Structures are given as structure tokens and as C-alpha cells.
Amino acid sequence: MRIKVNDLSFSYGQKTILNHLSFSINTGDFLTITGKNGSGKSTFIKCLLKLHKIPNGMIYMDDVDINEIKKYHNIGYVPQKAEFNYEFPITVKEILSTAYQQRTYDQFYKSIVSSLNLNKFYNENINNLSGGQLQRLFIARALLIKPRLLILDEPTVGIDQENVNNLYQILKQLKNEKITIILITHDQEFAKDLYDHLLHLDEDTNYTFTTIGDDKNV
Ligand SMILES: Nc1ncnc2c1ncn2[C@@H]1O[C@H](COP(=O)(O)OP(=O)(O)O)[C@@H](O)[C@H]1O
Ligand SMILES: [Mg+2]
Numbered sequence: 548m549r550i551k552v553n554d555l556s557f558s559y560g561q562k563t564i565l566n567h568l569s570f571s572i573n574t575g576d577f578l579t580i581t582g583k584n585g586s587g588k589s590t591f592i593k594c595l596l597k598l599h600k601i602p603n604g605m606i607y608m609d610d611v612d613i614n615e616i617k618k619y620h621n622i623g624y625v626p627q628k629a630e631f632n633y634e635f636p637i638t639v640k641e642i643l644s645t646a647y648q649q650r651t652y653d654q655f656y657k658s659i660v661s662s663l664n665l666n667k668f669y670n671e672n673i674n675n676l677s678g679g680q681l682q683r684l685f686i687a688r689a690l691l692i693k694p695r696l697l698i699l700d701e702p703t704v705g706i707d708q709e710n711v712n713n714l715y716q717i718l719k720q721l722k723n724e725k726i727t728i729i730l731i732t733h734d735q736e737f738a739k740d741l742y743d744h745l746l747h748l749d750e751d752t753n754y755t756f757t758t759i760g761d762d763k764n765v
Contacts, residue, residue, distance in 0.1 A: 548621075548696045548727045549573055550595070551607040557587075557594055564590045566752035570744070574695075575725035577718075577741045579732060582748035588731045589627055589700055591748070595729075596624060596698070608696075623689030627700040627731075628682050639669050639676070639684055646688045656691065662713055663687045679705040686714065690721075697721060698729045703737050711737065 551571040557564050564587040572578050580588050593599045595606060597613055606613045643665075647656055660666060663683040668676060676684065682705060689697060703711050715738055721728060722741050730738065745757045 549607075549609050550696075550727070551610075553605050553607070555591075555594065555601065555605045557590060557599065557601060559590075563752055565594070565748075568754055570746060570756040572727065572744055574727055575722070576743040577722055577728045577730070577738075578744045578746060579730045579738075579742045580746045580748065581732065581735070582754075583750055586748040586750050587752070588748055592624075592698055592700055592729070592731065596622070621692065621695040623692055623694030623697040625682070625685045625689050625697075625699045625702055628678055628704055634674060636672055636674070638672055639665055642673065642684060642688060643691060647691045659687050659690050662717060664710060664713065677705075679707060679710065682706055683710060686717075690717070694726060696727045696729070700731045701733065702730070703732060703734050 549572065552568055555568040556566050568591070580591065582588050590599070594601050595613070596619070597616075601614075603612055603614050608616065643656075643660065644650065644652075649656070660669065663686055665680075665683060665687055668680060673681060673684065682702065686699070686702060689699075702714060706714070718728060718730070718738055718741060728741075732738075742759050745755075745759065747755045747757075
């Protein structure tokens with residue numbers, strides 16, 4: 548999926564968070580977004596997902612103004628862990644099976660469940676999961692919809708090294724499959740070799756957008 552951001556500004560009341568942000572990425576590109584806490588990373592994602600209303604003509608997906616899109620398909624979104632608040636009785640299995648359109652536990656389904664090490668608590672109530680386990684559940688759920696765009700907001704926070712490595716392998720595979728990926732991370736080393744673009748947001752609303760490898764072409 549191609550994404551074009553065209554002079555996007557966004558404020559909460561009087562407080563400007565994003566100021567004249569413009570950049571674009573192509574299908575299969577891997578965009579990493581960095582910046583200190585409060586610099587507007589999650590706000591940008593919420594604009595992209597239409598969780599915040601923005602004026603017409605500021606964000607395009609495959610050349611379509613997102614304000615024209617009624618319902619998103621094939622966008623996998625893993626919110627920042629702090630934003631999870633699921634305190635109702637539902638099991639891992641129930642969450643995953645409802646996310647999966649095919650409704651049969653085929654090889655693809657099983658491979659996602661096991662690559663994120665979810666087998667052990669597959670029948671557990673989600674209230675009993677640790678933060679890191681919940682995070683992995685939400686990553687699995689996003690992958691099961693076979694996204695064309697996958698957005699991960701600080702996915703490595705609270706996950707042990709083994710599962711961070713598993714996530715890296717999954718992202719590498721998705722990149723090979725030309726899935727467009729947007730990763731927000733504080734972990735400067737995580738998946739560094741996969742980046743195509745780096746968007747850095749400042750607290751003072753300045754930003755830099757760098758395409759990796761551009762310098763090699765000069
Ligand atoms: N719903 C909201 N209403 C008002 N201010 C908000 C809201 N959400 C975030 N903010 C503020 O906007 C700024 C950017 O937040 P956020 O996008 O979450 O930053 P980041 O994800 O980079 O840490 C912060 O100062 C935050 O306090
Ligand atoms: Mg955030």
C-alpha cells in the first residue's frame with residue numbers, strides 16, 4: 548500500500564502536535580517512526596487510522612483521500628501497550644478465531660499462533676495474560692487479517708528477547724512479501740536492517756524524513 552502525507556497538521560485544542568508534515572512511502576516499504584515521548588508518533592498513527600478527523604487532502608492511501616474511504620480493509624494495527632484495556636472475559640482463542648475470516652484452523656493460522664508463542668495460553672482468559680503476552684496476542688490478531696499495511700506502535704516494549712527475535716523474523720518475512728510496515732519504536736537497534744525510511748518527530752513539531760540508502764545514490 549502506498550501512503551502519501553501531504554502537509555498534515557494536527558492540534559489538540561491550542562496545542563499543535565504535527566505541523567506541515569509531508570512525505571510518502573511505496574508499497575512494501577518499511578517506515579520507522581522515532582521521537583521522544585509526546586512528540587506525536589501515536590497521534591500521527593491515529594490520524595492515519597482516522598481515529599482523529601483531519602481535513603480533506605492530507606493523507607492518501609493508494610492515491611485515495613482517506614476521508615473518502617468508508618471502512619478500512621487489510622490494515623493491521625497493534626496499539627501501544629499502555630492503551631490496552633481489555634477487562635472482559637474472552638480467551639486468546641476467541642480473539643484470534645474471530646479475527647480470522649477463514650474460520651478454519653489451517654496451516655497459516657497455526658503458524659501465526661506458534662510463531663508468537665501463544666500455544667501455551669491459547670485457552671486462557673486474556674485477563675490472566677501479562678502485558679507482553681497481550682502484546683503478542685494483538686500482533687497475532689493483526690497478522691491474521693493478512694494486512695497490506697501493518698502498523699505497530701512500540702511493539703517491543705515489555706516483550707522478552709526471544710519474542711523480540713521472533714517478531715523480527717516475522718517482520719522480515721512480511722517485508723519480503725511486500726507488506727507495507729510502519730513501526731514506531733524507541734529501540735534504535737530493533738529491525739534496523741529492514742528500514743527503508745526513518746521519520747523522526749521532535750517535541751517542537753519539527754521533523755526529519757530520511758530515506759535509507761539515498762546517500763549511496765549521490
Ligand atoms: N487525546 C488527547 N488530547 C489531548 N492531548 C493529547 C491527546 N493524546 C495525546 N495528547 C498529547 O499530545 C502529545 C503527543 O502525544 P502522542 O502522539 O501520544 O506522543 P508519542 O506517541 O510520540 O509519545 C503529548 O503531549 C500528549 O500528551
Ligand atoms: Mg505513543
